[in-house]
Amino acid sequence: MNISRHRTALLAVAATALTLSLTACQSDGGTTSKSSAAPAATVASATSAARAAGGEATSASEATGSAASAHATGSKDSANSTGATGSTAATGRQASASAPLCTARDVAVTAATQDGPPYTHIVLTAKNTSSHPCRLTGFPHIQLLESHKQDVPAVAKSKPATPVVLTAGAPAYALVKVSDGGVDEDNEPVSAFSVTLENDSTVITVTAPGSGGIAADPAKALTGYWTPELRNGADDF
CATH class of the missing domain: 1.20.5 (Single alpha-helices involved in coiled-coils or other helix-helix interfaces)
Structure with missing residues (x-):
């Protein structure tokens, strides 16, 4: 203008x-x-x-x-x-x-008890010990006893919404139920058990927590999926 x-x-x-x-x-x-x-x-x-x-x-x-x-x-x-x-x-x-799938060579798996007695649950921790990121898929395939060769069933509601990608040094967790804690259960002592990852058949031997190991009832056992954090409440089973 x-x-x-x-x-x-x-x-x-x-x-x-x-x-x-x-x-x-x-x-x-x-x-x-x-x-x-x-x-x-x-x-x-x-x-x-x-x-x-x-x-x-x-x-x-x-x-x-x-x-x-x-x-x-x-x-x-x-x-x-x-x-x-x-x-x-x-x-x-x-x-x-x-990122490549995590293998037994990439992670170290350890077990710890969760909460107090009766010790009905343990927590598995898979830590990426490699120098590169990797994807941890599915759930741990667990066999608690030599006399019970079936894998512990997985709980579907614990499956994370997104893939679990572990950077170098990062951990993932899986909650495992080993018994109902009843005195009259058919429990057996477990000092060590085997874990395999999805897409890798290498057996990882994990030492059970505690000086005397854990009491496990394979008929009651359940495992959660690998998650980047232990979600208390969401994985209760």
């Missing part, structure tokens, strides 16, 4: 200057030098006004162009920034998805 008004002012000044010049040319030879100087002064004044108006218009145009350029640059930078952030997140997801 300001640029349009400046252009209108320029046209008006130019028209005035042209009219005064033509009037001066058409005057007779008896016109005094003072009278002749008046149109020239007017033209000079008009020219100065035109230059001033043109300068303001130019400044306004440059300011508008600068603002537009800055807006465009900002939009581009913002888009690039958003794209970079999205790219980083996507790279992280791809890295997690491409």
Whole structure:
């Protein structure tokens, strides 16, 4: 809107200057030098006004162009920034998805009792002892007794919603029920038991917690899935 008004002012000044010049040319030879100087002064004044108006218009145009350029640059930078952030997140997801499966060579599995007597549950901890990330899938395949070769059944509700990816040194946990804690149960003492990981048949021997081991009833035993944290309450069984 300001640029349009400046252009209108320029046209008006130019028209005035042209009219005064033509009037001066058409005057007779008896016109005094003072009278002749008046149109020239007017033209000079008009020219100065035109230059001033043109300068303001130019400044306004440059300011508008600068603002537009800055807006465009900002939009581009913002888009690039958003794209970079999205790219980083996507790279992280791809890295997690491409991490190799954990094997018995990648993790160390230990057992500890949970809560107090009667010790009906133990907690398995699988710690990534390798120098690279790996995915720990499914649940631990446990056989508590040599006389009972079936794997301990898994509890489906403990399955995590996302894959468990262990960075170097990171742990995962599985809650294991070994008995109901009844005195008349068909329990047997267990000082060590075997664990295998999904997609790896290597047997990991785990020492049972406590100086005398644990009392286990294979008919009552259950195991949870591997999770990045031990979720008390969510895995109660």
